[in-house]
Amino acid sequence: MTTITLRNLRKEFDDVVAVNGLDLTVRDGEFLVVVGPSGCGKSTTLRLLAGLETATDGEIRMDDRDVTHTEPKDRNVAMVFQNYALYPHMTGRRNITFGMNATDSFADEEIDRRVAEAAETLDITDLLDRKPQAMSGGERQRVALGRAIVRDPDAFLMDEPLSNLDAKLRIQMRAELTRLHAELGTTTVYVTHDQTEAMTLGERVVVMDDGRIQQVDPPQALYDFPTNRFVAEFIGDPAMNMIDVAVEDGVAVHDGFRIPLPSGKTVDGTDGEWLDGTEAEALADPDAGDRPTAVLGIRPEDLYPARDRPDLGETTFDATVEVTEPLGDSLLVHCSVGDATFKMGAEPRSSLEPGGTVSVTYDPARLHLFAPETGEAFYHSATAPAPAGRIDATTND
Amino acid sequence: MTDTIQYAKRRFEAVKRSIVGDRDEESTLLAGREGNAGVHLQLWFLVTLVVFPIFIAVVVSTKQQGIVTSLPDLIPGTYAVENYREAIVDYGFGRFMWNSLLMSVVVVVGKLVISVLAAVAIVYYRVPYKDLVFLFVLFTLLLPVPIRFVPLFQLINDLGWGNSLLAITVPYLASATTVFILRQHFLSIPTSIVETAKLDGVGPVAFTLRVLIPMSRGVLVGVSIIMFVYAWNQYLWPLVIIDSEANQVAQVGLQLLQGDVQGGQLSWSLVMAGSVLTLLPPLALMILFRKPLLETFAIQQK
Amino acid sequence: MSTREIFDGRLQAALLLVPTVLVSVVFLYYPTARAFRTSFFKAGFGRAEEFVGLENYATLLTNSSYHSSVALSVLFAALVVAGVIVVSLYVTFLIHEVDSGQDWYLISVIWPYALPPAVAALVFLFVLHPTLGVLTGPIEAVGIDLDWFNDGPQAFVVVVLAAIWKQIGYNVIFMIAAMNNVPNALTETAEIDGVGRFRRLVSVYVPIMTPTLFFLVIINTIYAFFGTFAFVDLLTSGGPSNATNILIFDLYREAFSYFNFGVASTKSVVLFLVVAVLMVIQFRLTEEYSYYGA
Numbered sequence: 001m002t003t004i005t006l007r008n009l010r011k012e013f014d015d016v017v018a019v020n021g022l023d024l025t026v027r028d029g030e031f032l033v034v035v036g037p038s039g040c041g042k043s044t045t046l047r048l049l050a051g052l053e054t055a056t057d058g059e060i061r062m063d064d065r066d067v068t069h070t071e072p073k074d075r076n077v078a079m080v081f082q083n084y085a086l087y088p089h090m091t092g093r094r095n096i097t098f099g100m101n102a103t104d105s106f107a108d109e110e111i112d113r114r115v116a117e118a119a120e121t122l123d124i125t126d127l128l129d130r131k132p133q134a135m136s137g138g139e140r141q142r143v144a145l146g147r148a149i150v151r152d153p154d155a156f157l158m159d160e161p162l163s164n165l166d167a168k169l170r171i172q173m174r175a176e177l178t179r180l181h182a183e184l185g186t187t188t189v190y191v192t193h194d195q196t197e198a199m200t201l202g203e204r205v206v207v208m209d210d211g212r213i214q215q216v217d218p219p220q221a222l223y224d225f226p227t228n229r230f231v232a233e234f235i236g237d238p239a240m241n242m243i244d245v246a247v248e249d250g251v252a253v254h255d256g257f258r259i260p261l262p263s264g265k266t267v268d269g270t271d272g273e274w275l276d277g278t279e280a281e282a283l284a285d286p287d288a289g290d291r292p293t294a295v296l297g298i299r300p301e302d303l304y305p306a307r308d309r310p311d312l313g314e315t316t317f318d319a320t321v322e323v324t325e326p327l328g329d330s331l332l333v334h335c336s337v338g339d340a341t342f343k344m345g346a347e348p349r350s351s352l353e354p355g356g357t358v359s360v361t362y363d364p365a366r367l368h369l370f371a372p373e374t375g376e377a378f379y380h381s382a383t384a385p386a387p388a389g390r391i392d393a394t395t396n397d
Numbered sequence: 398m399t400d401t402i403q404y405a406k407r408r409f410e411a412v413k414r415s416i417v418g419d420r421d422e423e424s425t426l427l428a429g430r431e432g433n434a435g436v437h438l439q440l441w442f443l444v445t446l447v448v449f450p451i452f453i454a455v456v457v458s459t460k461q462q463g464i465v466t467s468l469p470d471l472i473p474g475t476y477a478v479e480n481y482r483e484a485i486v487d488y489g490f491g492r493f494m495w496n497s498l499l500m501s502v503v504v505v506v507g508k509l510v511i512s513v514l515a516a517v518a519i520v521y522y523r524v525p526y527k528d529l530v531f532l533f534v535l536f537t538l539l540l541p542v543p544i545r546f547v548p549l550f551q552l553i554n555d556l557g558w559g560n561s562l563l564a565i566t567v568p569y570l571a572s573a574t575t576v577f578i579l580r581q582h583f584l585s586i587p588t589s590i591v592e593t594a595k596l597d598g599v600g601p602v603a604f605t606l607r608v609l610i611p612m613s614r615g616v617l618v619g620v621s622i623i624m625f626v627y628a629w630n631q632y633l634w635p636l637v638i639i640d641s642e643a644n645q646v647a648q649v650g651l652q653l654l655q656g657d658v659q660g661g662q663l664s665w666s667l668v669m670a671g672s673v674l675t676l677l678p679p680l681a682l683m684i685l686f687r688k689p690l691l692e693t694f695a696i697q698q699k
Numbered sequence: 700m701s702t703r704e705i706f707d708g709r710l711q712a713a714l715l716l717v718p719t720v721l722v723s724v725v726f727l728y729y730p731t732a733r734a735f736r737t738s739f740f741k742a743g744f745g746r747a748e749e750f751v752g753l754e755n756y757a758t759l760l761t762n763s764s765y766h767s768s769v770a771l772s773v774l775f776a777a778l779v780v781a782g783v784i785v786v787s788l789y790v791t792f793l794i795h796e797v798d799s800g801q802d803w804y805l806i807s808v809i810w811p812y813a814l815p816p817a818v819a820a821l822v823f824l825f826v827l828h829p830t831l832g833v834l835t836g837p838i839e840a841v842g843i844d845l846d847w848f849n850d851g852p853q854a855f856v857v858v859v860l861a862a863i864w865k866q867i868g869y870n871v872i873f874m875i876a877a878m879n880n881v882p883n884a885l886t887e888t889a890e891i892d893g894v895g896r897f898r899r900l901v902s903v904y905v906p907i908m909t910p911t912l913f914f915l916v917i918i919n920t921i922y923a924f925f926g927t928f929a930f931v932d933l934l935t936s937g938g939p940s941n942a943t944n945i946l947i948f949d950l951y952r953e954a955f956s957y958f959n960f961g962v963a964s965t966k967s968v969v970l971f972l973v974v975a976v977l978m979v980i981q982f983r984l985t986e987e988y989s990y991y992g993a
Contacts (some may be wrong), residue, residue: 035595052592052702073598085589089611099597147593159589433798440793443786443805447867450822451814453833457825470833511718518715523704530716538725539978543925543947544970547954547963548733549726571722595705604705622905630815632929633947637955648817652933655821665825672818679813684806694877 001185002062003028003156004049008059011044018044020211021038022058026155029185035192037234039098041211042191043159049189050079050157062154078148082160084140086132086147093128096147111150118150121183121327138169149184156188162197174200195235199223207231224382229375232297232368238332240299241342244372246291247281252369253291255338257317262364263330280379285372294378300332302330303344306359307354317359319344321352335360412661438635451676458670476666484654484670488663489642493650494674496562497629500646501678503566505621505627512572512620516579517605522590537573542634550637564638565646569628574697575620581696582616619693622686626679646676725947731971737964744958755965764941765949765966772945775859776923782863783919784912792900794871795878804877812868816929823861824934847935851942854935858943861934862927870915877911878904910985917981924973946970 004026004107011019019041026032034042047053049060060068067075070329085096096115100106106114119125124142127221132140140355141161148156159179162170178201181188192198198205207214207222208232215227226232226240233239245252245259261280278296284292319335326332331346335358344360352358369379411548453471460474460479485491518524519531542549549568584610594604610617632648639645642653654671657663683690706712738756741749786826794804800867811819827845835845847853881904905912928947931937937944937952944952950970954963961980 050592050596052595071598072596077596079593079596081589081593083587083589085587085593087590087608087612090613099593099599102594102597102599102603433796436793436797437800440790440797440804443790443793444804446866447808447811448821450826450864453826454818454822500847511722514715515719516772518712520703522706522708522712522715523702524707524709524712527712527716532718534719534723537723539971539974540727540731541921541974543924543928543950544967544974545727545730545734547950547960547967548730548737550954551960552726552730552733567722568726571719571727576719584703586703592707593704601706601711603709626813630817632815632817632932633951637951648815648929651817651821655824655933665831668821669825672821675815676813676818679815683810683813687806687809691872691876692874 004155004187004189005059005061006045006049007059007061009045009048009060010056011041011048011053012056016050017211019048022213024206024213024216024281026187026189029187031181031188031190031201031203032205032206033190033192033198034206034208034210035195035198035202035234036214038193040208042206042208045208045224046079046159046189046191049155050077051075073243074239076151076154077157078151078153078155079157079159080144080148080161082163084132084137084144086140086144088132091129091131092124092135092143092146095132095143096128099147102150107148110291114150114152115146118146121149121180122146125216134351137165138173141165141173145180146391149180149186154187154189156186158188158190160192161190163192163194170197177201194255195237199235207234209234224283225377225380226297226368227377229295229297229370229377232370232377236299236301238300238343240297240368241303242341242370243296243298243340245296246288247284247294247369248291250281252296252367254296254340256319256340257360257361258315259296259315259367260364261369261379262381263368264367265377267277280369283371283378284369293372295370295372295375297377298342298362299366300343301345302363302366303342304363305333305344305346305362307349308347308350309361312361312363316359318357319360321354321356321358323354324352333358400622418681438488441485442580451673452667454672457666458665458673462664462666474666480666480670481674484667484674488654488667488671490647490650490671490674492643493645493647494678496644497619497647498630498678499562499623500565500635501628503562504569505624507566507570508572508575508622509617511570512575512579513605513610513617515576516583517601517609519576519580520583521601521604534571535573535575537571542568542631546634546637549634560641560644562644565631565635567668568634569631572624575624578616578620578693578696579613582613585696615689616693616696618686618698619689619691622682622690623693625682629679633676647671651675734964734967734971737961738968740961740964741804742960742964744960748961751961755962758962759965759969764944767941768944768946768949771855771941772924772947773942775855775862775927775945776892778859779862779866779923779927780916780919782859783866783870784915786863787867787874787915788900788905788912790867791871791874791878794875796896806872807826809868809871811865812872813904814865814868816865816926817933819861819865820930820933823857823864823930827857849939851939854939854943858930858934861930862923866919866922867929873911873915874908877908882908913981913984917977917984920977921974924970946973 002356009019009022009024022041022045034045036042043052047167049065051070055068059066063208064073077282085364090098096118097111100111100114106236106378112338115128116125119128122142122145124139124146127135127139127143132143133198135143141164162173165173174197177190190201192201199222202219204216204218205222205319206216209230215222215231217225222231222235226235229242233242243254245251245254247261250261252261264280280294281292284294296322304312306312317337319337321333322336322341324331325333325334326348329348331348331350331352333344333346333350333352335342335344337360344358345354367379367381370377456471456473458481459477461476485494498694515534519527553559553568554566558567585659590608590612594608599608630648631646635646636649636652639649645653651668651671654663654668658665737748739750739752741751741754790808794801797804809876826834827838827847829835829845829848832845838845845853847857849904885903885907886899890905894902909953925947927945928951931943931945931948932951937948946966947970950963950966953959953966
């Protein structure tokens, strides 16, 4: 049971800044997922936690121990790698116990008991006498997990552990990891590039880009209240539509549509304070002259053909259908309006033909505005109360 | 005599026909048509060429008189045991073989040990200037025995090692090739496995013995064969530095046999027996361990 | 930025490197340096060394028999390298193409890798012996008077053939690996385009194998210069009348027949320059063509 605290953590490789001043608290017993595109610094962060890299600056604390310069073996963490990192010449059992033997601090009976226990938890008793080459990918990853849990570490550090598995097994192992975490309650930091994995596994999710934390929030809050364009576009598939608009009298104005902005909320530090479209206008780019500009963000799943959702109100606009992509459970429609293009989710089997015109409506509670220069979000139209834990999550203390 | 020549003529005609036949097959190939019979035929011809001299050597080594000039002469004789015994015992070939074996084993084991140590340091230690050390070792590829055997001869005599096992082993112990192959192989072991060892607090000795060496078995066998063949086949340096027959190696022992046969004291069958004996150890090892050997060669070229 | 450098101990690392470095310095670098030094001296057994400056080099520059030895070595190397490459490539291609028995054929042609040069030389000596050789009859039957104990050019050819024979195995080992690495899709594309087998070898495989072929050309050149001592020593002893007196044998005689260690060292230095140039060429070519192999 351990709380991990990172303060102003920084890592430079030659002239590349991989991790740029990270402040983060991993709560005791939490399953925290770090997600981001490759090269964002997420793996380096994990390796700093493990002690495989030495921080250029800043501090890592585990509870009240400062472990910034502690040897990996003295940190009492266990790491699970993407490629399992099993010793090919050792049986499952030897793989699991090799590290314990190396440190010499466990009695033989204790080791046997723990291996049996871990094997049962992970259902790998059959694999203990097999070598890795005689195991499937999923089995190997279970043995690698066994090696991690058998040492009863203060924290699990997982570096894309499911990325080498096929899609079906990945989903199965995801559920398995959730169950395991519920059972063991060990603080876990899990790194992935896959936003679906991040959303499904994380109690909280850290989105990183360019060596910095972009946002730390529970999955739903991340989806509903992205703090900037990067998070908005990274989380969610297909990505959020971004359309340049002008903001006039509380209305997002575009050549092809006018969308009124209902009362919403900001995330610019005046947290919890409600805001309406007029105020949003004041926050849009004021240097743009008469018509302050902003970037309007709407997720494809919050746009509808008007005839499918008459309940959403009367504001509709016409768009041209460019391409349709049947996804089975829905139809993804690529549309254009004026100089903008966007994607829209529609009912499967909708009769929308490329070249035709479609009347589009949207969910007024799911509008976002971003500053054109900085990409920071300054307005979300959601009027529902923020999910629990959200308010202190951004300040992360 | 005339018969022999007649036979040879006919035989040559046959060979010529088969070559010309092959040419025809080749033109089939040129046309891109499948001609696997032709491919087999050409391969058989080439294999025969490559194996023929050794086949003759083996046949001759079983005969009383080492003369093979006609077809009936190719039937193996009955003097195999006698010839090999004579070569090994009377002409000291057993002694030469033993010296060669000793030299080769010491070179292989010594090289293997010190090269593994060096490669471990070069790959797994974070220390300054190690790349320079690696370059320093690699640069010795420019210094094969033939360009330094004259001063080496003087040095070994200065050290008082002349005529000894030390003289034909120690100078061979540093091996750029072995260090290079091991380094390449170590670099192919996934980093995560190495890092797991670090997380587990596995020390350098345990890491080398329990992780690295078991994961490098194939390569270690492969480089051992390469080094054995290399050491066993050394000729120039033992010729120069060893001048007592008791300490001589098989390669130079062959030269001594040849001297005897030129002097008319010895039949060719004994020389061929000695040749076959000298060929056997490296050949056997190569055939036995060809798989790791070929895999190791694949690493070497990178 | 993962790393394999998991240990820090500088002293440990130094200790691990000491044996290799020590042997390299004492038995490789020092003798080489000593050869350079001695090349400026008159030296021999039991004689005091006498500094002579560049005299030894001047001797080599003006000595016509050394010049012919250089020319001979270059011709020898060219023939051996060309012969080995062509024969090995041909054999490799046949093995690559054959539909069955590949392993058997392969082992039947790569075994000469293990063949000791001394054995190769003696067996060749016997098989082609002017009076006793089993091939002598057939060869003379075509009208060639086999007399290579006395005929220089014939002796030269015999040594070249023996040297080629021994080196085929090593070359096929590398070539078959390179040829098997040619993507199957390229072979299939060539077949669909109706490219004949021979053209496929020349226009598809050989260009892709270029890095390996360069590597082998260099290795074979070094072999021809330095690995063929046993052939000359056992087959011809440099004769008849110096027809097979290639540089390495010439150097050996200078040192251990005439005991001119000074001149011998000078000849060593010349050979070192030969290796150095070859290695530099190999390095350049590998750099230049490395993208082929990727």
